[in-house]
Amino acid sequence: MQYLNDPERLMKLLTQLTHGFGTTLSIFAMTLIISLPLGMIVALGRMSRHKLISAPVSFYILIMRGTPLMLQLFAVYFFLPRLIGPIPRLNAVYIAFGLNYAAYFAEIYRGGIMSIPPGQYEAAQVLGFTRSQTFMRIILPQTVKRVLLPVSNEVITLVKDTSLATAIAVSEMFLTAKNMTSSSGSVEPLFIAGVFYLLMNAVVTAFFNFLTNRFNYYHD
Amino acid sequence: MLSASHIRKTFDGAEVLRDVSLSVKEGEVVAIIGRSGSGKSTLLRCINHLEKIDSGEITIGKDTLVSSVDGKAVYAPQDRLRALCLKMGFVFQSYNLFPHWTVLDNLCIPQTAVLHRSRREAEKKALALLSRVGLGDRGSAYPCQLSGGQQQRVAIARALALDPEILCFDEPTSALDPELTREVLTVIRDLAKEKHTMLIVTHEMKFAREVADRIVFMHEGVIAAQGTPDEIMKGGNEQLLAFMGDLDQ
Numbered sequence: 001m002q003y004l005n006d007p008e009r010l011m012k013l014l015t016q017l018t019h020g021f022g023t024t025l026s027i028f029a030m031t032l033i034i035s036l037p038l039g040m041i042v043a044l045g046r047m048s049r050h051k052l053i054s055a056p057v058s059f060y061i062l063i064m065r066g067t068p069l070m071l072q073l074f075a076v077y078f079f080l081p082r083l084i085g086p087i088p089r090l091n092a093v094y095i096a097f098g099l100n101y102a103a104y105f106a107e108i109y110r111g112g113i114m115s116i117p118p119g120q121y122e123a124a125q126v127l128g129f130t131r132s133q134t135f136m137r138i139i140l141p142q143t144v145k146r147v148l149l150p151v152s153n154e155v156i157t158l159v160k161d162t163s164l165a166t167a168i169a170v171s172e173m174f175l176t177a178k179n180m181t182s183s184s185g186s187v188e189p190l191f192i193a194g195v196f197y198l199l200m201n202a203v204v205t206a207f208f209n210f211l212t213n214r215f216n217y218y219h220d
Numbered sequence: 221m222l223s224a225s226h227i228r229k230t231f232d233g234a235e236v237l238r239d240v241s242l243s244v245k246e247g248e249v250v251a252i253i254g255r256s257g258s259g260k261s262t263l264l265r266c267i268n269h270l271e272k273i274d275s276g277e278i279t280i281g282k283d284t285l286v287s288s289v290d291g292k293a294v295y296a297p298q299d300r301l302r303a304l305c306l307k308m309g310f311v312f313q314s315y316n317l318f319p320h321w322t323v324l325d326n327l328c329i330p331q332t333a334v335l336h337r338s339r340r341e342a343e344k345k346a347l348a349l350l351s352r353v354g355l356g357d358r359g360s361a362y363p364c365q366l367s368g369g370q371q372q373r374v375a376i377a378r379a380l381a382l383d384p385e386i387l388c389f390d391e392p393t394s395a396l397d398p399e400l401t402r403e404v405l406t407v408i409r410d411l412a413k414e415k416h417t418m419l420i421v422t423h424e425m426k427f428a429r430e431v432a433d434r435i436v437f438m439h440e441g442v443i444a445a446q447g448t449p450d451e452i453m454k455g456g457n458e459q460l461l462a463f464m465g466d467l468d469q
């Protein structure tokens with residue numbers, strides 16, 4: 001016990017971890033801001049009737065889901081600068097994570113959209129709704145309810161995946177904890193970091209439970 | 221009012237409608253009967269542009285929905301199709317209400333979003349229609365809170381809210397038990413009394429004889445017999461007699 005029985009060192013550890021946690025949170029938030037909407041665009045592209053659109057989008061999804069996120073992170077960090085000039089490490093993380101999670105969300109959205117009964121489209125059509133009205137007002141709202149659970153799974157995974165940013169030396173919480181463990185020889189910093197992830201996922205879970213309840217006003 | 225002529229329709233090479241011609245006059249109630257698989261739903265769905273025909277012609281009033289050039293169907297442009305189909309209402313066997321909207325929204329949102337009526341005007345109309353189908357107090361319920369018969373009555377009110385010139389029903393009661401069937405048929409019977417133009421696919425023979433001005437009997441993709449209920453009952457069509465015989469058992 002180097003930290004847990006020494007209040008002063010413990011405070012210092014918590015301060016540093018909290019600082020790293022800020023970066024972890026920003027990776028988490030930026031990834032969702034990029035991937036949740038981008039996933040819908042990818043899903044629509046994947047479902048397009050035009051092969052010229054759906055084929056490349058399918059390939060994109062295959063690559064994103066078929067190779068390790070860490071590898072994609074390296075690819076963005078090392079190759080993107082050759083195309084567009086130097087980019088900050090953290091931005092490389094946002095881009096790699098955003099593109100990767102968009103592929104997973106896209107497939108979840110696609111499953112949700114395809115699970116809406118054809119009768120909903122037919123009823124909308126005979127009532128004179130346009131295609132975009134049908135999607136925005138009838139299909140999408142029902143899809144949200146249906147994808148909540150699989151989306152929550154991905155978001156919980158994302159909380160833990162943020163630690164992969166360590167691979168390109170972004171000093172989020174996991175790297176901070178790992179460095180403190182190396183310098184002190186104690187596993188306590190890593191253990192406490194684990195508690196942070198757990199608490200964060202408890203909050204995420206509570207939030208999704210709240211959303212699920214909000215959507216319980218109807219069932220089909 | 222409505223005329224469909226020489227309609228042909230195949231599904232993966234199988235001919236489901238073989239040169240079917242049918243017209244409905246204003247104020248007329250036409251019932252379509254026939255065995256399962258004879259093409260009744262397909263005909264109704266083709267008329268409402270839920271299926272595309274291979275060849276033939278469909279006109280509503282003076283407007284052409286689809287016509288044929290060199291034996292191939294040519295449809296009106298997308299926007300005109302939408303406007304034309306709005307002249308028809310459609311009631312599905314499985315109701316197809318929008319589950320995420322209240323009953324009132326199911327009736328109002330089509331009016332505001334499609335016909336650009338004001339919400340006030342839409343609600344007034346919706347409430348009047350709901351009380352007409354006996355559900356004046358269920359506007360704030362969600363479809364999942366209603367029985368099948370109630371859902372189907374909401375679906376009828378939803379179709380009526382857009383003031384269609386012709387109302388089409390595809391076996392509106394075949395998912396319902398006898399008690400609930402009765403309450404739905406009562407609503408349709410009242411519409412017939414008010415001289416609504418209607419095209420009804422049904423397996424309720426007694427009901428068809430009672431409300432229809434004309435009964436159309438379909439058999440294997442063709443109209444095998446048609447006429448007033450009396451003519452149909454007296455007529456000597458062999459398939460029709462066999463069909464009725466099976467119904468009586």
Ligand SMILES: Nc1ncnc2c1ncn2[C@@H]1O[C@H](COP(=O)(O)OP(=O)(O)O)[C@@H](O)[C@H]1O
Nearest residue numbers: 231232236254255256257258259260261262263
């Ligand atoms: N979407 C479809 N794809 C393939 N075959 C179909 C489809 N819809 C109907 N059919 C076939 O067309 C025939 C007529 O069906 P339908 O019009 O539903 O008959 P009915 O309503 O008189 O029972 C049946 O043989 C049915 O199997």
Ligand SMILES: [Mg+2]
Nearest residue numbers: 260261262391
């Ligand atoms: Mg049918």
